[in-house]
Amino acid sequence: MATIRQEMALPAAAAGRGSALTTILTAATVLLTVVSLGMIVFYAPMERVQGVVQRIYYFHVPMAWVAYLAFLVVLVASVMYLWKRDMKWDRVARASVEVGVVFTTMVLITGMLWGKPIWNTYWTWDARLTSTLVLWFIYVAYIMLRSYTPDVERGARLGAVLGIVGFIDVPIIHFSVTWWRTLHPAAVVAPTLERTTPNAPPQTVITLLVCLLTMTLVYATFMVYRTGLERLRDQNRELEQLAGR
Amino acid sequence: MTDASTGTTPPTASPLDTAILRAEHLTRRYGDAVALRDVSLSLAPGDCVALLGPNGAGKTTLIRVLATSLRPSQGALTVGGVDAVRQPARARSQLGLVGHQTLLYGDLTVHENLRLYGQLYGVPDLAARIAEVLHAAGLENRRDALVRTLSRGMQQRAAVARAILHHPRVLLLDEPETGLDDASQTGLRELLREWAADGRAVLVSSHRLEWVQEMANRAIVLREGQLVDELQMQSPSPTRLATRYRELVGTYLATR
Amino acid sequence: MPPFARQVLVLLEKDLRLELRTKDALSAMLVFAFLVLVTFNFALDLRPELMSTVGPGVLWIAVVFGATLGLGRTFASEREQGTLEGLLIAPVDRSVLFIAKFLTNLVFMVVMELVSLPLFVLLFNVPVQPLPVMGILLLGAIGLSAVGVLFSAVAGNTRAREVMLPVLMFPVIVPILIGVVQAMGLAIGNDSARDMPWVSLLIAFDGIYLAAGAIVFEYVLEE
Secondary structure, three states: OOOHHHHHOOOOOOOOOOHHHHHHHHHHHHHHHHHHHHHHHHHOOOEOOOEHHHHHHHHHHHHHHHHHHHHHHHHHHHHHHHHHOOHHHHHHHHHHHHHHHHHHHHHHHHHHHHHHHHHOOOOOOOHHHHHHHHHHHHHHHHHHHHHOOOOHHHHHHHHHHHHHHHHHHHHHHHHHHHHHHHHOOOOOOOOOOOOOOOOOOHHHHHHHHHHHHHHHHHHHHHHHHHHHHHHHHHHHHHHHHHHHO | OOOOOOOOOOOOOOOHHHOOEEEEEEEEEEOOEEEEEEEEEEEOOOOEEEEEOOOOOOHHHHHHHHOOOOOOOEEEEEEOOEEOOOOHHHHHOOEEEEOOOOOOOOOOEHHHHHHHHHHHHOOOOHHHHHHHHHHHHOOHHHOOOEHHHOOHHHHHHHHHHHHHOOOOOEEEEEOOOOOOOHHHHHHHHHHHHHHHHOOOEEEEEOOEHHHHHHHOOEEEEEEOOEEEEEEEOOOOOHHHHHHHHHHHHOOOOEOO | OOHHHHHHHHHHHHHHHHHHHHOOHHHHHHHHHHHHHHHHHHHOOOOHHHHHHHHHHHHHHHHHHHHHHHHHHHHHHHHHHOHHHHHHOOOOOHHHHHHHHHHHHHHHHHHHHHHHHHHHHHHHOOOOOHHHHHHHHHHHHHHHHHHHHHHHHHHOOOOOHHHHHHHHHHHHOHHHHHHHHHHHHHHHOOOHHHHHHHHHHHHHHHHHHHHHHHHHHHHHHOO
16 A cells, blocks of 8 residues: 555655745745736826726736636636646636725725726726626536535536636627627716726826736736646645545 | 356456447546545446445446446446447447436336437337337336336336347346335346347346345446445355455445 | 537427426516516506607516526526436537527526516507517527526536526626617607618627627536
8 A cells, every 4th residue: 555645746846946946936926916906097198087996907807808808718717627636726717806896806806996087986897897896696507516515526626617617608798798788878977997098198098008017917917826736625625635534 | 158167367358359338447536525536347249247235335336337428537338339339329339327316307208218319219110119118127117107107116117128129239227126126126137137148148136135136147246435445245145245244344235 | 411410409399398398487587577567567667758768778687687697597408407417418419509598598588588578558548559569679689599598507507596597698798788778769759660770780799699609618517
């Protein structure tokens, strides 16, 4: 009977694998975050109509980008899991859902914080926010499904199905909600906040791009730590089971 | 054509080219628990193999994997030369299962259930075949009774009828004698013996010794998901068999 | 008849026969849909002038709630009786099982809609062009059934399936919700000609989810 160590084939640096890369990534992310914050405060021009509040845009839009990117990653990981049946893909999916739901929540919150001073209302059934809210529900459904499925393999499989089927819906939802809103505009008619005007000064665009890059790196860093954590959790569970036998 | 009575042989010794069913290195995990670990076996025409082991050894899991209702985490299964993973439909049409549950619809009649499965399996001459099978199971006068109104014994016979309806080459049974009275058990045993003699293979899991003794030509023993031994049924006497079984798994085989 | 179609019809016949005999699902769905319609009357101030805008939503919500009841049962009963395993070990493609269950639930939903629509007209005095409205309800039911059967099988594996089915379904069927309500509003307002875009949306959704469901179903049912 092989020893536990052999059975697990524990790599020598299970948690610390690729730790050099991780450190570099983390450092780069922190650095870029500082730079972006600086740009948001000092470099980006003041918007005429909305004033300082408009700077939330530099958080809101990149977070929305990441929220959808995270779900795309869930799709890819789901397909890969069903194809290869390697647990590492399920860990990526799990991690991306958790990070994704956080970013999605932040998109909704920043949207509301932005809305109150501008429209004097926290929530308006604006097309983009509404679609994002529906995305949020799909994320939450995934999390609930996994938590209700104790068997890890079955949870991975069902989660993968939901990841694929849910993602297919994202463009359909976006399209139908937008269409609905153009026919039935919201009670408070608000200018779409996300799009920069054609005359936006280059500083706005540059700041936005830097923030997009930063947010993507933040996502990547979270993902690296989260998947590492999930792997440790999986290994811990397997060890517990072996010990219990 | 069996390979019994040649003394103890290693588990996978059946001549591979005549094997109707071949399972290789089957492993099945349930989340963190391992229900089956590296189980290999093969069934040749005429084989009537008993699957023995204490509760929780993985007998039901093994039977379900062989029936293809469970996917193995690792390993391969070939039925009649067909890879069960690559051509599941062809493999399944050669398998029959009598499990813990009858797999019959309680609110349909015996006849309706048989017609349903007959059509799903594409059985030719279905009406005649149903009549044949009802006769073999002794259920002709229960043809139009709702399955849930039948006694447990009759339901079990209907389940067997369903399992053999499509002429499978391999019949898998999971403790089929539970709930049956002695007469029914004898009847079932005879049915299976005839059936196996017809060039097919039977795998029966059981706790009861007389099943094993009178019907099987081989017995394989499972413990904690692993195949621990294979016993030839012709040579050992009942007491020798019981002793050997106790050695292997530390419990008594029920004798009555 | 190719085996696929034959197997689907055999399974459909089985489900319909069981339903005729036990009358489990359909009666519950009908009663519940009716109940929801009546409840709306207490919950909302449904004045006649509002009905053309609010009416379609009221009817469709009643249909969705009724449908969810039937969908929840569709695999649960097979699992409880153990018959699902019998179907899984038969040489039946998983997509056959999906299409068969989809058709079964579609039939139930259409029957429910055929009863609910007159009830709706009766209770709320809304004049409708029956044919366009039934057509829209049918398209909605197709999408609802496809998504519902898929998620019913997914949720059926979990500990709290009654909770999981709506939580899984409702976000995903938002496009159907929007499409059906918009198209019906136009139909009720005698403006069916402008329906086409919404109808195309529904048809596209239905097609996509029927295909997707048939493809992924084996991963859901595999054990």
